[in-house]
Amino acid sequence: MSIDMSQFYQAFFEETVEQLGSMESLLLALDLDSPDADQLNAIFRAAHSIKGGSGTFGFTDMTEVTHILETLLDRIRKNEIAITSEMVDAFLLAVDVLREILGAHQSGNTADTEATIELCGKLERLALGSPVIQAKGAHRNSQRSAVGAAGNEARVGDLKEAVSKHAYQIKFPRTPTAFPSKKHLDSLLENLNNTGSISKQEITAKAVKLVLKTNASEEELREIFSFFLKPKQLSITEQDTGLSVPTPHDEQVYGFFEEPEQIRARIEEAQGYGLFVEPETIRSAVDNAQGYGFFEETEKIKARVENSQGYGLFVEPETIKTAVENQQGYGFFNEVADKSQPTGQFPAVRQEDNPGRRITDKAAAATLGDSSIRVSVGKVDKMVNLVGELVITQAMLAETISKMDAASNESLVTGLVQLERNTRDLQESVMSVRMMPINVVFSRFQRVVRDSAGKLNKKVQLKVVGESTELDKGLIEKVSDPLTHLVRNSLDHGIETPDERIAKGKNPVGTITLRAAHQGGNIVIEVSDDGAGLNRERIIAKAREKGMPVSDGMSDADVWQIIFAPGFSTAAVITDVSGRGVGMDVVKKNIESIGGRVDIVSQQGSGSTITIRLPLTLAILDGMSIAVGEQIYILPLSFISESLQPGLGDIKDISGQGQVVHVRGEYLPLLALYNVFKVDAKYTDPMEGILVLLEAEGNKVALQVDELLGQHQVVIKSLETNYRKVAGVSGATIMGDGRVALIIDVGALVKLSKH
């Protein structure tokens, strides 16, 4: 029988991605001063599982890495060595390297062996307790020249060390006959180093002790020494590195503590049958003839007799066992006769119950409990689209029925009400399939914060609130980059250095908080820090420099909006972490492209909070349909604060700046939609039409329309994919009567009102 192992690869890839993810988050959560035993165990287990899986499925490069990782983790877990932040860094690097290798295997490529070799070297040095040497740097070379191997390419050394099978402890006397000068000793050491790498050395005037990691055999090493020393002067002992992957061929791969026949006999005995002559006996006789069997027939019979009589197991002489093992390459232990044989004490198999059948049912029930299926996103998206069409059809039917006499078509009306309810439920459950917890994105930031804070010499802790908040998978993907940018900004420009923070009387450890929550039909994501806050003066000065229209009397909210301008950056120094050209304008554009908004609240000296508001899903929008002349438009409900009919004298003309409307003490710019889209309106006088008050990006505007038609859930169709991008329009939808209605981009409209 041949089994195609590749059918299990996908499961292995998926579980390894999960294991690596949990390893990473566990490492990041680890408290180095008092590491939690459970966490260490879990990290170890993850490495162990990956090793087991990769070994089984033949991904040996991963096995090598995880083996060293596992060895090191095992020592840490057993408190043999203390975990250091250096180790955590190396482990995190290992997670990255493993991810890369895994990715390569998944796409059928070969992984970057250089990174693997470098990592293995780093881990090995940590495991051997020697200080970590900057892998390829000058430091390493200088250390090498100290042992007389100057000029050796460090790369080669790394490779040799990473793959070396043996670690020898070598001791020899430094006699004047053998080594007349230091040069002679250096030359020997260089020769040794060429076979591998010397990881430890102790040279005194009289003797030399060193540890050599190499692939060379003891004989080969003795050969090198033969030029200098007599064989008996030299002591070479092999150390167990514990670092090379054990090759199963070298040892027994399985064994039993009891002979299989005995095991079977015992089972049978517990079942209450199976005495003297049995198929097993015959088979094992055949086995024996074929060279398989393990022990003599007489003893087997004896064992059975004994078993059937209900007492003790026999003990096979050690010698026979050893002989058998040696000969066959595997072996069995005899059962220690401390367990009395529980004859007849147990219920025998109740044949009448048909146990097989019962088990299958129960097994099926058990698997049902934890069942989940993986479905491609494409299938789900298709479903979402189909439900979208269904919503449109349902709206169309509702529209038709509304024109009919309800009394004479009662059953039809009732049926359609039912259909509406079913459609809504179906829509909700289909959308929920696409929902994922935002933790998918949030969890990534522990690593971002840790790495970046290290680079910037800052102390930062990340707090995450509401990580189980769910949002659409498509949104999660699109929000990930902007969030990363915001977190990096907070790290780089927000949080001050520990010294600055202490000087300001703050906790030297800065805090960045990620918060997610549902608010009405929106999801709100906040990135806040307790850092320096935005510098009002600097932003205004910079804006002036760039020739932007600013004044000192601007409101804070207006000043903060400046940082969203393209190419705007106040960063004095461009650091490794942020300031690489992707600015807040890109963040804003990305968020707005998915129908969201970005707001900033900042207090100089005490930090900033950036709030992202997103629709729950990209596919459906709560909208208000409005009419202008013959046209129907949709306004996203989330932007509408109220609608009103202006009273006499509320509308005022401002020379050169259009009209404003007076609403409860505030003057709001008045924008007529018929003017914006150049369509014919029923009413051109604002007093006759209706004003819809819209609020976006902290600005308010009154939009003049002919009438409000009603509130709908609309299925968003992209105008860009079906036609082209139109300024002031974010998309389109199909109304119940089959007409296309444009969805208004309120953000763009509000911006329009300002110019």
Add this chain to the structure above:
Amino acid sequence: MAKTILAVDDSTSIRQMVAFTLKSAGYSVIEAADGQEGLDKANASGDAISLVLTDQNMPKMDGLTFIKTLRTQPKFVATPILMLTTESSDDMKAQGKAAGATGWLVKPFDPHKLLEVVKKVIG
């Protein structure tokens, strides 16, 4: 009637491989992802489990504890239990034996080796 084997391993891929191999050879297989689940399923399945295969390093309940616990139950006193283990040191073997394991099989193993060993134990 097909003999039933309980396979306990926290790695889904290895469990799948083991289950597939055993099923292809005509055994019926109950899978469990850790020692606790193994115990629950062993108990729920009645008394017809012919062989238990268990990993060592697992969350919730490790292999040794699982074997020990299983052995305290009358209906599993005689059931053969094989440890699937990445470590084959004498120390591990002694621990396994003390816990009540019947034998061990070193990971990584291929499907043929697995079947060879299983057949030796339960035919």
